[in-house]
Amino acid sequence: MQPVDEVLTALRRIIRAIDLHSRQLTKETSLTGPQLMLMRAIADHPGDTTRSIAKLVNLSQATVTSIIDRLEARTLVIRQRSTLDKRKVELTLTEEGKEALSKAPALLQNAFIKQFEELAQWEQTLILSSLQRVASMMDAEDIDASPMLTLEQHLASTKGE
Incomplete structure:
Protein backbone atom coordinates (compact mmCIF):
# COMPACT_ATOMS: atom_id res chain seq x y z
CA MET A 1 0.00 0.00 0.00
CA GLN A 2 1.29 3.45 -0.94
CA PRO A 3 1.94 5.93 1.90
CA VAL A 4 -0.74 8.26 0.51
CA ASP A 5 -3.25 5.40 0.64
CA GLU A 6 -2.29 4.68 4.24
CA VAL A 7 -2.76 8.36 5.16
CA LEU A 8 -6.18 8.46 3.49
CA THR A 9 -7.18 5.23 5.23
CA ALA A 10 -6.10 6.65 8.59
CA LEU A 11 -8.12 9.82 7.92
CA ARG A 12 -11.18 7.74 7.00
CA LEU A 25 -24.17 10.06 21.60
CA THR A 26 -27.25 11.41 19.84
CA LYS A 27 -29.02 8.05 20.16
CA GLU A 28 -28.34 7.84 23.91
CA THR A 29 -29.05 11.46 24.83
CA SER A 30 -31.02 12.96 21.92
CA LEU A 31 -28.41 15.73 22.06
CA THR A 32 -25.64 16.44 19.59
CA GLY A 33 -22.00 16.71 20.54
CA PRO A 34 -21.94 20.50 20.12
CA GLN A 35 -25.07 20.82 22.27
CA LEU A 36 -23.45 18.77 25.04
CA MET A 37 -20.23 20.71 24.73
CA LEU A 38 -22.09 24.00 25.15
CA MET A 39 -24.13 22.65 28.06
CA ARG A 40 -20.90 21.58 29.79
CA ALA A 41 -19.41 25.03 29.23
CA ILE A 42 -22.53 26.70 30.61
CA ALA A 43 -22.52 24.35 33.61
CA ASP A 44 -18.88 25.25 34.29
CA VAL A 57 -15.54 26.50 23.07
CA ASN A 58 -13.82 28.17 20.11
CA LEU A 59 -16.94 28.52 17.95
CA SER A 60 -18.44 31.57 16.30
CA GLN A 61 -21.01 33.50 18.28
CA ALA A 62 -23.57 32.87 15.50
CA THR A 63 -23.08 29.10 15.73
CA VAL A 64 -23.39 29.16 19.52
CA THR A 65 -26.51 31.35 19.34
CA SER A 66 -28.15 28.88 16.96
CA ILE A 67 -27.37 25.92 19.20
CA ILE A 68 -28.51 27.81 22.32
CA ASP A 69 -31.81 28.60 20.53
CA ARG A 70 -32.44 24.85 20.19
CA LEU A 71 -31.40 24.10 23.76
CA GLU A 72 -33.67 26.87 25.02
CA ALA A 73 -36.59 25.52 22.95
CA ARG A 74 -36.06 22.16 24.69
CA THR A 75 -36.01 23.92 28.09
CA LEU A 76 -32.45 22.79 28.81
CA VAL A 77 -30.97 26.30 28.90
CA ILE A 78 -32.44 29.66 29.84
CA ARG A 79 -31.39 33.14 28.84
CA GLN A 80 -32.03 35.87 31.35
CA ARG A 81 -31.12 39.52 31.67
CA SER A 82 -28.47 40.31 34.23
CA THR A 83 -29.75 42.01 37.32
CA LEU A 84 -26.60 44.15 37.39
CA ASP A 85 -26.40 45.09 33.71
CA LYS A 86 -29.64 44.90 31.72
CA ARG A 87 -27.66 44.88 28.44
CA LYS A 88 -26.12 41.53 29.39
CA VAL A 89 -27.98 38.25 28.74
CA GLU A 90 -26.75 35.38 30.89
CA LEU A 91 -26.96 31.65 30.13
CA THR A 92 -27.87 29.07 32.75
CA LEU A 93 -28.80 25.41 32.64
CA THR A 94 -32.29 24.52 33.80
CA GLU A 95 -32.81 21.65 36.22
CA GLU A 96 -33.80 19.55 33.22
CA GLY A 97 -30.58 20.60 31.49
CA LYS A 98 -28.48 19.71 34.54
CA GLU A 99 -30.13 16.29 34.69
CA ALA A 100 -29.60 15.63 30.98
CA LEU A 101 -25.96 16.65 31.30
CA SER A 102 -25.39 14.42 34.32
CA LYS A 103 -26.69 11.41 32.37
CA ALA A 104 -24.66 12.15 29.23
CA PRO A 105 -21.64 9.97 28.44
CA ALA A 106 -18.17 11.42 28.11
CA LEU A 107 -17.28 12.98 24.79
CA LEU A 108 -14.90 11.10 22.51
CA GLN A 109 -12.12 13.60 23.05
CA ASN A 110 -11.84 12.73 26.75
CA ALA A 111 -10.24 9.35 25.97
CA PHE A 112 -8.08 10.96 23.29
CA ILE A 113 -6.88 13.70 25.64
CA LYS A 114 -5.89 11.16 28.29
CA GLN A 115 -3.84 9.11 25.82
CA PHE A 116 -2.37 12.18 24.13
CA GLU A 117 -1.18 13.62 27.45
CA GLU A 118 0.63 10.35 28.20
CA LEU A 119 2.80 10.80 25.10
CA ALA A 120 6.25 12.35 25.27
CA GLN A 121 6.38 16.07 24.44
CA SER A 130 1.44 16.72 11.14
CA LEU A 131 -2.28 17.31 11.69
CA GLN A 132 -1.90 21.04 11.15
CA ARG A 133 -0.16 20.30 7.84
CA VAL A 134 -2.92 17.86 6.82
CA ALA A 135 -5.59 20.45 7.68
CA SER A 136 -3.82 23.09 5.59
CA MET A 137 -3.46 20.63 2.70
CA MET A 138 -7.22 20.16 2.81
CA ASP A 139 -7.81 23.94 2.74
CA ALA A 140 -9.33 23.67 6.20
CA GLU A 141 -7.59 26.65 7.79
CA ASP A 142 -10.60 28.99 7.79
CA ILE A 143 -13.19 26.49 9.01
CA ASP A 144 -14.97 27.33 12.28
CA ALA A 145 -13.85 24.47 14.53
CA SER A 146 -13.65 23.77 18.22
CA PRO A 147 -11.44 21.25 20.00
CA MET A 148 -14.27 18.74 19.89
CA LEU A 149 -14.39 15.39 18.14
CA THR A 150 -17.75 15.31 16.38
CA LEU A 151 -19.13 15.61 12.90
CA GLU A 152 -22.32 17.36 14.03
CA GLN A 153 -20.41 20.63 14.09
CA HIS A 154 -19.63 20.32 10.38
CA LEU A 155 -23.18 19.17 9.62
CA ALA A 156 -24.57 22.04 11.66
CA SER A 157 -22.62 24.61 9.68
CA THR A 158 -23.87 23.16 6.41
CA LYS A 159 -27.50 22.60 7.52
CA GLY A 160 -27.96 25.59 9.81
CA GLU A 161 -27.77 23.66 13.14
Whole structure:
Protein backbone atom coordinates (compact mmCIF):
# COMPACT_ATOMS: atom_id res chain seq x y z
CA MET A 1 0.00 0.00 0.00
CA GLN A 2 1.29 3.45 -0.94
CA PRO A 3 1.94 5.93 1.90
CA VAL A 4 -0.74 8.26 0.51
CA ASP A 5 -3.25 5.40 0.64
CA GLU A 6 -2.29 4.68 4.24
CA VAL A 7 -2.76 8.36 5.16
CA LEU A 8 -6.18 8.46 3.49
CA THR A 9 -7.18 5.23 5.23
CA ALA A 10 -6.10 6.65 8.59
CA LEU A 11 -8.12 9.82 7.92
CA ARG A 12 -11.18 7.74 7.00
CA ARG A 13 -10.78 5.70 10.20
CA ILE A 14 -10.66 8.92 12.25
CA ILE A 15 -13.73 10.32 10.51
CA ARG A 16 -15.58 7.02 10.94
CA ALA A 17 -14.75 6.81 14.66
CA ILE A 18 -16.00 10.36 15.16
CA ASP A 19 -19.16 9.67 13.17
CA LEU A 20 -19.95 6.44 15.07
CA HIS A 21 -19.42 8.12 18.44
CA SER A 22 -21.56 11.09 17.40
CA ARG A 23 -24.42 8.84 16.32
CA GLN A 24 -24.23 6.86 19.56
CA LEU A 25 -24.17 10.06 21.60
CA THR A 26 -27.25 11.41 19.84
CA LYS A 27 -29.02 8.05 20.16
CA GLU A 28 -28.34 7.84 23.91
CA THR A 29 -29.05 11.46 24.83
CA SER A 30 -31.02 12.96 21.92
CA LEU A 31 -28.41 15.73 22.06
CA THR A 32 -25.64 16.44 19.59
CA GLY A 33 -22.00 16.71 20.54
CA PRO A 34 -21.94 20.50 20.12
CA GLN A 35 -25.07 20.82 22.27
CA LEU A 36 -23.45 18.77 25.04
CA MET A 37 -20.23 20.71 24.73
CA LEU A 38 -22.09 24.00 25.15
CA MET A 39 -24.13 22.65 28.06
CA ARG A 40 -20.90 21.58 29.79
CA ALA A 41 -19.41 25.03 29.23
CA ILE A 42 -22.53 26.70 30.61
CA ALA A 43 -22.52 24.35 33.61
CA ASP A 44 -18.88 25.25 34.29
CA HIS A 45 -19.50 28.99 33.75
CA PRO A 46 -23.09 29.73 34.78
CA GLY A 47 -24.18 33.27 34.05
CA ASP A 48 -21.72 33.77 31.20
CA THR A 49 -22.88 35.39 27.97
CA THR A 50 -23.17 33.75 24.57
CA ARG A 51 -20.05 35.65 23.49
CA SER A 52 -17.92 34.35 26.37
CA ILE A 53 -19.20 30.77 25.94
CA ALA A 54 -18.42 30.99 22.21
CA LYS A 55 -14.84 32.00 23.06
CA LEU A 56 -14.54 29.15 25.59
CA VAL A 57 -15.54 26.50 23.07
CA ASN A 58 -13.82 28.17 20.11
CA LEU A 59 -16.94 28.52 17.95
CA SER A 60 -18.44 31.57 16.30
CA GLN A 61 -21.01 33.50 18.28
CA ALA A 62 -23.57 32.87 15.50
CA THR A 63 -23.08 29.10 15.73
CA VAL A 64 -23.39 29.16 19.52
CA THR A 65 -26.51 31.35 19.34
CA SER A 66 -28.15 28.88 16.96
CA ILE A 67 -27.37 25.92 19.20
CA ILE A 68 -28.51 27.81 22.32
CA ASP A 69 -31.81 28.60 20.53
CA ARG A 70 -32.44 24.85 20.19
CA LEU A 71 -31.40 24.10 23.76
CA GLU A 72 -33.67 26.87 25.02
CA ALA A 73 -36.59 25.52 22.95
CA ARG A 74 -36.06 22.16 24.69
CA THR A 75 -36.01 23.92 28.09
CA LEU A 76 -32.45 22.79 28.81
CA VAL A 77 -30.97 26.30 28.90
CA ILE A 78 -32.44 29.66 29.84
CA ARG A 79 -31.39 33.14 28.84
CA GLN A 80 -32.03 35.87 31.35
CA ARG A 81 -31.12 39.52 31.67
CA SER A 82 -28.47 40.31 34.23
CA THR A 83 -29.75 42.01 37.32
CA LEU A 84 -26.60 44.15 37.39
CA ASP A 85 -26.40 45.09 33.71
CA LYS A 86 -29.64 44.90 31.72
CA ARG A 87 -27.66 44.88 28.44
CA LYS A 88 -26.12 41.53 29.39
CA VAL A 89 -27.98 38.25 28.74
CA GLU A 90 -26.75 35.38 30.89
CA LEU A 91 -26.96 31.65 30.13
CA THR A 92 -27.87 29.07 32.75
CA LEU A 93 -28.80 25.41 32.64
CA THR A 94 -32.29 24.52 33.80
CA GLU A 95 -32.81 21.65 36.22
CA GLU A 96 -33.80 19.55 33.22
CA GLY A 97 -30.58 20.60 31.49
CA LYS A 98 -28.48 19.71 34.54
CA GLU A 99 -30.13 16.29 34.69
CA ALA A 100 -29.60 15.63 30.98
CA LEU A 101 -25.96 16.65 31.30
CA SER A 102 -25.39 14.42 34.32
CA LYS A 103 -26.69 11.41 32.37
CA ALA A 104 -24.66 12.15 29.23
CA PRO A 105 -21.64 9.97 28.44
CA ALA A 106 -18.17 11.42 28.11
CA LEU A 107 -17.28 12.98 24.79
CA LEU A 108 -14.90 11.10 22.51
CA GLN A 109 -12.12 13.60 23.05
CA ASN A 110 -11.84 12.73 26.75
CA ALA A 111 -10.24 9.35 25.97
CA PHE A 112 -8.08 10.96 23.29
CA ILE A 113 -6.88 13.70 25.64
CA LYS A 114 -5.89 11.16 28.29
CA GLN A 115 -3.84 9.11 25.82
CA PHE A 116 -2.37 12.18 24.13
CA GLU A 117 -1.18 13.62 27.45
CA GLU A 118 0.63 10.35 28.20
CA LEU A 119 2.80 10.80 25.10
CA ALA A 120 6.25 12.35 25.27
CA GLN A 121 6.38 16.07 24.44
CA TRP A 122 8.24 15.45 21.17
CA GLU A 123 5.53 13.00 20.05
CA GLN A 124 2.74 15.46 20.93
CA THR A 125 4.51 18.15 18.90
CA LEU A 126 5.01 15.77 15.96
CA ILE A 127 1.31 14.82 15.91
CA LEU A 128 0.25 18.45 16.20
CA SER A 129 2.45 19.66 13.37
CA SER A 130 1.44 16.72 11.14
CA LEU A 131 -2.28 17.31 11.69
CA GLN A 132 -1.90 21.04 11.15
CA ARG A 133 -0.16 20.30 7.84
CA VAL A 134 -2.92 17.86 6.82
CA ALA A 135 -5.59 20.45 7.68
CA SER A 136 -3.82 23.09 5.59
CA MET A 137 -3.46 20.63 2.70
CA MET A 138 -7.22 20.16 2.81
CA ASP A 139 -7.81 23.94 2.74
CA ALA A 140 -9.33 23.67 6.20
CA GLU A 141 -7.59 26.65 7.79
CA ASP A 142 -10.60 28.99 7.79
CA ILE A 143 -13.19 26.49 9.01
CA ASP A 144 -14.97 27.33 12.28
CA ALA A 145 -13.85 24.47 14.53
CA SER A 146 -13.65 23.77 18.22
CA PRO A 147 -11.44 21.25 20.00
CA MET A 148 -14.27 18.74 19.89
CA LEU A 149 -14.39 15.39 18.14
CA THR A 150 -17.75 15.31 16.38
CA LEU A 151 -19.13 15.61 12.90
CA GLU A 152 -22.32 17.36 14.03
CA GLN A 153 -20.41 20.63 14.09
CA HIS A 154 -19.63 20.32 10.38
CA LEU A 155 -23.18 19.17 9.62
CA ALA A 156 -24.57 22.04 11.66
CA SER A 157 -22.62 24.61 9.68
CA THR A 158 -23.87 23.16 6.41
CA LYS A 159 -27.50 22.60 7.52
CA GLY A 160 -27.96 25.59 9.81
CA GLU A 161 -27.77 23.66 13.14
